[in-house]
Amino acid sequence: MTAPGVSGIRNLHAGRFAKEPEVFTAPGRVNLIGEHTDYADGFVMPAAIDFATLAAVSEREDHRILIWSENFQEQVKQDVGTLPERGRHHWSDYPLGVVEILRREGIAGRESSRGFSMTLNGNVPLGAGLSSSASLEVASMLAVLHVAKASLAPQVMAQLCQRVENQYVGASTGIMDPFIACCGAEDHALLLDCRSLEYRLAPIPRHLSLVIANTMVKHSHAGGEYNTRRAEVEEGTAILREHRPEIRLLRDATMEDLERWGGEMPESVLKRCRHIVTENLRTVAAADALESGDLKKLGQLMAEAHASYRDDFEASCPEADVMVELAGRQQGCVGARLTGGGFGGCTVNLVETTQSAIFAERLHEGYREATGIDAEIYRCHASAAAHRVWPEDKSC
Numbered sequence: 001m002t003a004p005g006v007s008g009i010r011n012l013h014a015g016r017f018a019k020e021p022e023v024f025t026a027p028g029r030v031n032l033i034g035e036h037t038d039y040a041d042g043f044v045m046p047a048a049i050d051f052a053t054l055a056a057v058s059e060r061e062d063h064r065i066l067i068w069s070e071n072f073q074e075q076v077k078q079d080v081g082t083l084p085e086r087g088r089h090h091w092s093d094y095p096l097g098v099v100e101i102l103r104r105e106g107i108a109g110r111e112s113s114r115g116f117s118m119t120l121n122g123n124v125p126l127g128a129g130l131s132s133s134a135s136l137e138v139a140s141m142l143a144v145l146h147v148a149k150a151s152l153a154p155q156v157m158a159q160l161c162q163r164v165e166n167q168y169v170g171a172s173t174g175i176m177d178p179f180i181a182c183c184g185a186e187d188h189a190l191l192l193d194c195r196s197l198e199y200r201l202a203p204i205p206r207h208l209s210l211v212i213a214n215t216m217v218k219h220s221h222a223g224g225e226y227n228t229r230r231a232e233v234e235e236g237t238a239i240l241r242e243h244r245p246e247i248r249l250l251r252d253a254t255m256e257d258l259e260r261w262g263g264e265m266p267e268s269v270l271k272r273c274r275h276i277v278t279e280n281l282r283t284v285a286a287a288d289a290l291e292s293g294d295l296k297k298l299g300q301l302m303a304e305a306h307a308s309y310r311d312d313f314e315a316s317c318p319e320a321d322v323m324v325e326l327a328g329r330q331q332g333c334v335g336a337r338l339t340g341g342g343f344g345g346c347t348v349n350l351v352e353t354t355q356s357a358i359f360a361e362r363l364h365e366g367y368r369e370a371t372g373i374d375a376e377i378y379r380c381h382a383s384a385a386a387h388r389v390w391p392e393d394k395s396c
């Protein structure tokens, strides 16, 4: 996997804006387990991957913001003091949302602030469940903070990027995606407690590879099924809370609670809640299995997580089910499941490295035979958190 080139974006930026930029990068992510648990204050276990967004930035003498997207071949122009208050369903919602949220926090983007020119280029597949949006937000945030001569702790950046999604873009997403982009580590998955934001890094053994299979079925979080699922989860939580007021979010509920009071919920709401309660248990167990080298257990938990996502959360799609089933039949496959927000996107496969090339080939063939679709299969690497890449600097 090659991330978009640093020298390429420097040249592009200098050619367009006649200034040498500083360049920041932020990774996409793959989630090994723990789906739709983040906004219920539960547990997730993602890894940052070697797909990324680069943001090149330089200060301007005037009060204008100019952002060129190499991916969309389009430029937006704004005055610093007059940003729209909400997104307009456009790629620029992400970088402009970053400026607006930092302005509300009093950190950047004041009317009197100098403007900046930014060039964006990324290779995280869009709408594929690999967190292209968080990668774009976090890279933009590092760039805007640089121009504002400010810096923030990675956890705080993650929280502010979540606000960009929730308050500016209009997607009710959780903390997982910006958090892993800000705090991931090379060769590691990260078990995150989404309530306390405490986390531990779990090494991915060298003999295992992350193989990501793109079903090519696209999804979007702004509106649609993602927000509907979240609303159903909140409906179920409110019913449980009537009986046990200490249940703030589903993180606090047990299977016993669901057995006692689930009958008061519509069937679909009960199923959504059951997915989250069981997924939290599976995620913590999966981190233990990864750390203790119990790969059989890890694979089983991933299979159960997929079944729960498909049957209880009803967030899978026929193509992803086919992809997971085909993967399970291949030699060297430790575990496979649909990753990310659901309704399409990618499956994540943990595969013995020695078998990963043949695994990818066979999965591609089998999927084409079964669905007629040419899947993209990426052999990825767990990667580092967001950081400055030019001038070189490894710290966030």
Ligand code: GAF
Pocket (backbone or CB within 6 Å): 031, 034, 035, 036, 037, 038, 039, 131, 173, 174, 175, 176, 177, 221, 340, 341, 342
């Ligand atoms: C999307 C969201 F952005 C995350 O917050 C998370 O809820 C995920 O879907 C599902 O686990 O990526």
